[in-house]
Amino acid sequence: MEWLFHLPLVLWCLTVFSLGLMIGSFLNVVIARLPYEKSIIWPSSRCFACYQPIRFTDNVPILGYLRLRGKCRACHAPYSARYLWVEVGTGVAFLSLFLAEVVFNWHGIPGMKYNHLGPDSSIPPFQCWALFGYHAVLLCGLIAAAAIDAEHHIIPTQVTYTVLVVGVIGGALMPWPWPQPATVASVFPPEITMWSHPDYTGKVPTGVQPWPFWGPTFDFAPPGSWKLGLLTSLTGALVGSLVIRATKWVFETGFGREALGLGDADLLMMAGAFLGWQIPVLSLFVGSVATLVLVLSARLLTRKRAGVAPTPPGTSVSGPASPRELPFGPGLAIGVVVTWFAWPWLGPRLQFPFFDATMMMILVGFMCVGLLAFALLMRRPNEPVAATAKK
Ligand SMILES: [Zn+2]
Structure with a gap:
């Protein structure tokens, strides 16, 4: 039963990963709407092609995307794979940040390590959360800026x-x-x-x-x-x-x-x-x-x-990474x-x-x-x- 001692750590990792998925879902809204100067709060998430509101259950991170194979339930318009990658990426980024800064104390700051086997083991101390939260905001900013820049x-x-x-x-x-x-x-x-x-x-x-x-x-x-x-x-x-x-x-x-x-x-x-x-x-x-x-x-x-499907002469290959x-x-x-x-x-x-x-x-x-x-x-x-x- 020794693994039980690690249970608090596993639970915290799962919590942080799920939090990252949810915030990634929010970042997707920011990435999709900000370049068009739209409000990020209103209206609720809806399909870009048919403007049907997206059901709450279809909006669940990862699962919603995979269940519908990345298509709109109403009009079957395909959604960009970016929705999936930003969600998963933010989840992984949050988990990695938590592991690096709170569990392993990568930057070697005294008093920052979360000792889940110690006497006060159930919750990481306050300064760990302050460090993690502060840097998680920076990561969110970097992810949103990079994704919008890549697209627009x-x-x-x-x-x-x-x-x-x-x-x-x-x-x-x-x-x-x-x-x-x-x-x-x-x-x-x-x-x-x-x-x-x-x-x-x-x-x-x-x-x-x-x-x-x-x-x-x-x-x-x-x-x-x-x-x-x-x-x-x-x-x-x-x-x-x-x-x-x-x-x-x-x-x-x-x-x-x-x-x-x-x-x-x-x-x-x-x-x-x-x-x-x-x-x-x-x-x-x-x-x-x-x-x-x-x-x-x-x-x-x-x-x-381009080798799989050669473009007809005269048209330029317009991709998200056009070399110009x-x-x-x-x-x-x-x-x-x-x-x-x-x-x-x-x-x-x-x-x-x-x-x-x-x-x-x-x-x-x-x-x-x-x-x-x-x-x-x-x-x-x-x-x-x-x-x-x-x-
Ligand atoms: Zn639609």
């Missing part, structure tokens, strides 16, 4: 700004190094003027906010104060937005054509409010790699599909999540440039020059503006 090539501000507000309020309520006491910041003695000091590599304490916006922290916003939490969130949002806007500007100056959208800047701004400014900056690079992988695999898939105007949102969202969960490994290695103002300036300068050179190189073969889809 826009990221609505209603999603990013709403989630941003939660990020900033949560940041002020859970200031670095919460839930650790403010005294943990004294690992850095006052005579250490730069947290990039080699003797202190990997010693920055982690809270719900991974790092403060700068170290040493300033006297007007000491560790554990709402002012520091608020400043860390706002700096994260500002830098997240600026890093995309600056990249966009430098690249377009060199390339002479539009690249990136301001929705991408909003996406990184939203992430910065939750994670501080350091993770979003790195997410831009990880996100570029992720986008490249997504685009290449989308092309492979399109080619395979590729959405950056999904790759950027993946970049944020990957960087965020690689942070226990990346953070200590990047303490030197990130807490050293001079080094940071030099790096930024090099990157701007490199990007400009790259954009100029890419420009040359496309000199005539009327370069149509010729590969």
